[in-house]
Amino acid sequence: MSEKEALHPDLGEIAEQSNEVDRPGDASAPADKALDDRSDADGALLGPDDDKSAKQRLSEGVRKDAKKPAKGTAASKATQGSRKAGSGKSSKKPNTKRDVDDKADKAGKKKGQSGHEAEAASDFNAEESEVDGSNAYSTRDQEPSTNTDLFENEISDLMGENVVEEEWETDLEVDDILKKKAQLNPYESACKVLGIVPASSFASKASGQSEVILKHRGLGPKGAQAIADVLESNTSIQYLDLTDNWIESGGAHIGRALQLNRFLVELNLTDNRLGPEAGREMAEMLTFNGTLKILNLAGNRLTDNEAIHFSHGLKQNSTLQVLNLSHNQIGDIGAIALGSGISSNDVLKELNLGWNHIRMKGIAGFVANSRGNITVNTYNFEKNGLGETGSNIHQLLNQSAAIQYLNISGTRLGDGGITAVAKAIESHGATALFKALQSSSGLKHVGFKTCPVSICD
Structure with a gap:
């Protein structure tokens, strides 16, 4: 008997039992028994301190022996078959950690093993499950992700x-x-973009009412711009009065908006200090707009340059009937240009040029260029310098049979000029209200055969 056999008398029996793994049935039982016997033998030879490490080494040896079945045995063939099956789609459900632990508990209870021995049997069965299926999880190297x-x-x-x-x-x-x-509500949205407070009266009326009046509200340029954004697509407002809001350059936005608007009929922008830019946009608007009939731009610092632009607009426009350019800064050049504009216009009925800077040359040029107009029935030249003779007014009355209203008060007409104008009215057959005599200090009453006029101080 060799020294190894002397130290381990049951080694031969353990080897025989390990080969029983190849046999059908529960493979864990022989391995468990071998592990018990070997652990008992080692426990007799080693001290209590070395007991645990010895058991671990013996457990590893038993597992290695169990994993290598002899060639030709039934276990070897079963192992090869399980590997071939694992290479394809395995129908056998792989053992999970819970299954391995359950087997170990059953084995430990059956053989009366201690807690350490049951854990060793669990490790052994886990290694066996790796041989049975390639998709089995390893319980020693890593925890499976559930x-x-x-x-x-x-x-x-x-x-x-x-x-x-x-x-x-x-x-x-x-x-x-x-x-x-x-x-x-496009108006409130526009005010939000511009950073201004909306005018509640406009916001409430812009969506459905035809008449919007916002006098003396201090809208300013941005307020006018917000309103212009609404006018581009608004289909309800027909009359808009923004008198005295100091919109200044904001009027340019309104002018551009009215190039697209097709519903507004009357616009009043009196006393808003529009200036050159807004004045030009308003004049250019007349070329494109086809619905506006009344435009009041009194008191907006318009000059000869803007009057020239209005002359071009009037030649192209076919809807505007009333144009008020009073209380501006239009001089002789502007008056001459406007005369040329209305000569080609056949829809305008009223032109107000009162309180501008027009003198005799301007009136003479206006009268000469407007020859041919047969639609304007109302002229206002109040507070302009027409001269003492009034010959230009006499000529204007003679060349147009449409005139029904003429205001030439405060135009420096002398008594001779007033008499000449009165005779022109009589020969003209007009029934207009004649205010020219108010500027005369000598005449108290002038009688006409067809149109008696009373003059009061």
Whole structure:
């Protein structure tokens, strides 16, 4: 008997029992028994301190022996078959850690093993499960990731994507709401963009009323711009009065808006200090607008240059009937240009040039250039310098049979000029209200055969 056999008398029996792994049935029982016997033998030879390490080494030796079945045995063939089956789609469900632990507990209870021995049997069975299926999890090297963890991770990812998508859809819904609100109330939206407080009276009337009056509200240029944004597409406002709001350059926006607007009929921008830029835009608007009939631009610091632009606009316009350019800074050049403009216009009925800087040359040029107009029935030249003789007014009355109203008060006419104008009116056969005699200090009453006129101090 060798020294190894002397130290381990039951070694031969243990080797025979390890070969029983190849036999059908429960393979864990022989291995468990061998492990018990070897552990008992080592426990007799080693001290209590070395007991645990010796058991671990013996356990590893037993597992290695169990994993290498002899060639030709039934266990070897079963192992090869299980490997071939593992290379394809295995129909056998791989052992999980719970299954391995259950087997170890059963084995420990059956053989009366201690807690340490049951754990060793569990490790052995886990190694056996690796041989049976290639998809089995290893219980020694790493903890298997459970299906629950994977499911939770997938759910978290999906929830994250859904949250982003829902937030994105929510943003789109908010944008749609804002767009609809802007369409329903474009004035308030324009005021918000410009950083101004909306005029409540305009906001309430702009959506459905035909007449909007906003006098003396201090709208300013930005307020006018907000209103212009509404006028571009508004279909309800027909009369708009923005008197005395100091809109200044904001009038340019209104002028451009009216190039697109097709519903506004009357616009009053009196005393708004429009100036050159806004004046030019208003004049150019006449070329494109086809609905505006009354335009009041009195008191807006318009000069000869703007009057020239209005002359071009009047030649192209076919709807404007009343144009008020009074209380501006139009001189002789502007008056001459306007005369040329109305000569080609056949719809204008009233022209107000009162309180400007027109003198005799300007009136003479206006009368000469306006020859041919047969539609204007009302002229206002109040507070302009027409001269003492009044010959230009006499000529104007003779060349137009349409004149029904003529205001030449405060035009420096002398008594001779007034008499000449009166005779022109009598020969003209007009029934107009004649105010020229108010500037005369000598005449108290002038009688006409067809039109008696009483003069009061």
